[in-house]
Amino acid sequence: MEHWSVEDYKNFTDNKNRKSKYRANKVSVDGHTFDSQKEADFYCELKIRLQAKEIDGFCLQPIFMLAPGLKYKADFIVFHKNGNAEVVDVKGFKTKEYIAKKKVFEDKFNLKITEIE
Numbered sequence: 001m002e003h004w005s006v007e008d009y010k011n012f013t014d015n016k017n018r019k020s021k022y023r024a025n026k027v028s029v030d031g032h033t034f035d036s037q038k039e040a041d042f043y044c045e046l047k048i049r050l051q052a053k054e055i056d057g058f059c060l061q062p063i064f065m066l067a068p069g070l071k072y073k074a075d076f077i078v079f080h081k082n083g084n085a086e087v088v089d090v091k092g093f094k095t096k097e098y099i100a101k102k103k104v105f106e107d108k109f110n111l112k113i114t115e116i117e
Contacts, residue, residue: 032060039075039090042116046078055080062087066108072101074113090116 026033027040034040046058056079064072076088087105091098094115102113 036090036092038092038116042076042088042090046076064105064109066101066104070101070104072105086114087111088114088116092117 025037026035027037028034029040029043032043034043043060046055049055050057058079059077061073061075062077064074066072074087075090078086078088080086089098089102106112
């Protein structure tokens with residue numbers, strides 16, 4: 001059995017010293033915290049596209065109810081000039097949970113999730 005000192009335990013529980021599960025670092029932009037630099041970069045790209053009037057708007061982290069007690073949180077919804085809405089997920093790694101929820105989402109809402117890799 002391994003024994004930790006109080007200092008070791010504090011270092012372990014200090015979030016600044018722990019790596020994320022998929023090696024992505026959280027990034028803050030405009031007061032929003034993103035799960036990765038790639039997601040933050042996509043947000044900045046959307047802001048530029050909105051300013052250039054290429055899109056009508058976008059939403060951060062919309063939540064969709066798939067079934068009672070089962071929800072899917074996308075990274076973005078992008079509202080295009082032609083009236084279409086695009087659900088976007090920025091992915092570094094596709095978990096089994098994500099793959100399952102993606103299938104349920106696409107079947108239920110008859111929409112495809114655009115994945116940015």
